[in-house]
Amino acid sequence: MIQQLNTLVIGSGAAGLAAAVRLHAVGVDSVAIYTESLRHGTSINTGSDKQTYYKLGMYGKEPDSPWLMAQDLAAGGAVHGDIALVEAAVSAEAFHHLVLLGVPFPHDASGQFIGYKTDHDPKRRATSCGPYTSKEMCRALAKNIAESHISLQENRICIQLLTDATKTRVIGALFVNTKTGEFEAVQAENVVFATGGPGNFYADSVYPALQTGGIGVALEAGAQAQNLAESQFGLASTAFRWNVSGSYMQVLPDFVSTDADGGDERLFLSDYFDSTEAMHNAIFLKGYQWPFNAAHVPGSSLIDIFTFIETTQRKRRVFLDFRRNRLPVNIKRLSDEVRLYLEKSGLTDVDTPLKRLERLNAPANALYREHGIDLATQMLEVAVCAQHNNGGLSGNIWWESVNLKHLFPIGEVNGSHGVARPGGSALNAGQVGAFRAAEFIAARYGGSTVPQEEFEAALRSAMTALESDAVRPPRVDWRQERRDMQQRMSAVASFVRSSAPLEEAILQAKAQCNRMKDSGFQNLSPFDKAEFLRTRSMVTAQLFYLMSIHKHIHTTGSRGGAIVLGDGGTLIHPKLPSIWKMLPEKPEQRHQIMTIVADKDGTPSIAWEPCRPVPEEDGWFETVWREFREGSLFCN
């Protein structure tokens, strides 16, 4: 039987759950969440030493306004100002919604929500519930879903979005049930697409292993994406995936590399610094400046590059050792900033990184113990990992896809961020997107406009192709295909990029897409069938990413989360060979957004659009009130 809904929500991270809660709250009753699992996704499985949520300033004397916050959201470049204004304006409402649902954001005795400054944040707009802010959000939202009896279907992987004959609107979706292996279709007036970021795209990744992502499905359906080349990378532990930011660096662990079997230990960073003190100063700074940043080359981001050279080029393993310092830390000879920090934190009389960590931030040590890693007895393996994609699908100010109507990409799969974003704005954008999509759907898309025969035709066509695949034997092993893709992405599409390897990778990715298309899935288990089909759309998405990155390096140069190497660049460190010449940024490109969309035969096609400015609105109450009463603000 085919499920018919007004709004289908795909994905149950913080964004998808919030959308379902808000749809229910604004009176859209015919709603269901279809998802892989409530236990999957980034939001429920990730965190950091102080996981940040970004919102309008609400504390003390410091003035703030939606317009000021929008300026800061857009300041990194490649951001549409009108969307930044919405993210700023609705941030207060979305934040208080979470508070009312029971998310324990801290406030003082006067009821003021205290904040702190995060990266790219000139005010104190950031807040946190501790290491697991997004998990707390998911728990509170899921509780409300259960109490409101909103339908939740788990073990469903979306493998296709169904569109009308003109391919300009979405009319439903197709899933594989991972328990039974059956295909299940949902006819829907609207689809809120909340499948998260490309978690399984890179071999070196700090996304939770339980987040894969589903952007390929939307790209195959013809949805436009933007800024796919803008991602965030940083040092993270790999056995238990966690960012080694802040305290983990400020206590000055040793960076040790070994051969593949753990032998031949080397303090590889010493090769690059003129003195032990210079090395310790750089490690300390890495704690503050955690994500890789082209602006910090030369500077603290060289640590990421030296680590990358060990793991990717020399094929060695890199570890942090908190048990001892092989070269003594001479606190008196460190830079004033580092020395003062260590003195003020009372860390001058302890002699190992681990003792410093215990004193500075004991929970940071306990966290690894809780996950089976004892920093007192073993080294911590690390790599420079993919952490977040600032780009994603293109939406308008109501988070509706710009070219596939009735599709609402929200959360990390929506690409509203640009070159750089204030820490915590990802979680805010996901909640704001949920509010906006729900409000728009309730106001404009509550009816039923999908002709039954049109849906049946779309479903028939999708099922015919799948039935033909179902009787063809698998010619590929999806696990191997996924590993190949991940290794390719980490090798050439991470934070160090250059033209020739990307061109080669694009050819390999095209061949991989063809291989996946040529393969069937006869006799695969329900789980393998679902993952085979998911891998097929992931490798399609990979091509969109690689093509965006290739175009990007030629047009923007080194900026944000990645550097570009090439002839004519500047050698980034005297002890590196001449291939390490970094091309400069072309700053004018910060006013442009790169878009990518499948053309009629499915080939990715790239274009640029100028950033829209933050609107300089000076409204008049009576006018805004009338527009609100009449609903004329809901236009797309």
Ligand SMILES: Cc1cc2nc3c(=O)[nH]c(=O)nc-3n(C[C@H](O)[C@H](O)[C@H](O)COP(=O)(O)OP(=O)(O)OC[C@H]3O[C@@H](n4cnc5c(N)ncnc54)[C@H](O)[C@@H]3O)c2cc1C
């Ligand atoms: C280590 C780390 C630290 C971070 N720290 C911060 C921070 O401090 N502040 C901040 O703002 N952001 C941070 N982020 C980013 C932020 O956590 C994510 O952007 C956000 O949680 C994504 O939420 P989401 O709801 O969009 O997606 P997710 O939480 O990833 O949920 C996606 C959902 O979709 C489901 N799904 C995926 N594909 C399919 C499919 N094909 N079919 C059906 N279901 C599917 C998944 O199972 C899951 O339920 C961090 C990320 C990481 C990895």
